[in-house]
Amino acid sequence: MxxxxxxxxxxxxxxxxxxxxxxxxSIHNPNLRWLVDKDISQKLSGKKINQIFRRxxxxxxxxxxxxxxxxxxxxxxxxxMNRKDNFFKKHDHAELIFEDNKLxxxxxxxxxxxxxxxxxxxxxLISSLGPEPLSRSFCKDYLFKKIQNSKTxxxxxxxxxxxxxxxxxxxxxxxLFRSSVDPRRLAQTISNSECNLITSNSKIILKEAIKxxxxxxxxxFSAEGSAGYFKIQLNVYDRENEVCVNCENLxxxxxxxxxxxxxxxxxxx
DNA sequence: CTGAGATCCTGTCTGC
DNA sequence: TGCAGACAGGATCTCA
Numbered sequence: 285m286x287x288x289x290x291x292x293x294x295x296x297x298x299x300x301x302x303x304x305x306x307x308x309x310s311i312h313n314p315n316l317r318w319l320v321d322k323d324i325s326q327k328l329s330g331k332k333i334n335q336i337f338r339r340x341x342x343x344x345x346x347x348x349x350x351x352x353x354x355x356x357x358x359x360x361x362x363x364x365m366n367r368k369d370n371f372f373k374k375h376d377h378a379e380l381i382f383e384d385n386k387l388x389x390x391x392x393x394x395x396x397x398x399x400x401x402x403x404x405x406x407x408x409l410i411s412s413l414g415p416e417p418l419s420r421s422f423c424k425d426y427l428f429k430k431i432q433n434s435k436t437x438x439x440x441x442x443x444x445x446x447x448x449x450x451x452x453x454x455x456x457x458x459x460l461f462r463s464s465v466d467p468r469r470l471a472q473t474i475s476n477s478e479c480n481l482i483t484s485n486s487k488i489i490l491k492e493a494i495k496x497x498x499x500x501x502x503x504x505f506s507a508e509g510s511a512g513y514f515k516i517q518l519n520v521y522d523r524e525n526e527v528c529v530n531c532e533n534l535x536x537x538x539x540x541x542x543x544x545x546x547x548x549x550x551x552x553x
Numbered sequence: 554c555t556g557a558g559a560t561c562c563t564g565t566c567t568g569c
Numbered sequence: 570t571g572c573a574g575a576c577a578g579g580a581t582c583t584c585a
Binding site: 559 | 571572573574575576577579580581582583584585
């Protein structure tokens with residue numbers, strides 16, 4: 285589920301846990317993408333969360349002497365429950381328990397992960413990540429320089445978290461559509477002005493998605509957890525053979541690097 | 554170093 | 570209805 289906007293939405297929903305003390309942590313299934321540290325509860329129990337923030341698609345919980353790194357993978361969610369609710373769902377793998385409530389980590393496919401570390405910036409998952417797409421460093425000049433050495437297609441390039449973080453399969457297609465760039469183009473053939481379009485449209489689309497996500501926070505975090513995940517107006521993703529929003533052409537679906545790509549071969553020709 | 558393909562895992566949908 | 574196979578919003582790993 286989560287690309288940058290969904291993780292950001294999740295972050296905003298759990299911001300209220302800042303300044304709260306973790307009483308304990310229960311790991312019901314440590315077999316996530318990586319095995320969860322068996323000493324996690326011992327390390328963090330009784331400690332106060334100073335701050336919760338996002339880096340790429342990771343949520344970072346900052347404590348005085350440790351940091352907790354949470355990734356939601358493809359299917360992970362966090363939900364807030366009352367402390368005394370003994371209501372578990374399938375694939376609830378971990379829970380952070382606080383005085384009044386608790387934060388439940390659910391992930392059916394277990395592609396997500398939970399790590400405890402002394403310095404998240406030096407952690408192997410974080411240390412070689414590219415710039416945040418909403419930051420100033422992700423600009424035309426950065427992208428233009430970066431693509432010069434690349435031999436992969438532009439869609440794969442912007443999904444590579446070493447080049448820029450937070451963009452996943454949905455937004456990659458949406459960004460390239462809005463930028464009128466064919467996803468099959470070799471990254472190094474993208475022009476300077478197209479780099480300008482890609483960076484600015486990335487910011488526009490991601491910000492818009494965050495904005496919409498913010499309106500469905502309550503649903504997203506309902507105790508039942510079944511409420512519909514928000515979807516911004518998607519122009520190409522999952523619209524194979526539907527009419528393009530800009531012309532009369534039908535949207536194409538192809539496979540690139542084993543992922544689905546959607547585009548209009550007229551508008552993005 | 555790069556890039557392509559396999560891989561981890563469960564749930565859901567489609568077609569026979 | 571049953572069941573096999575494809576596919577899903579991620580990203581690492583292995584190998585050429």
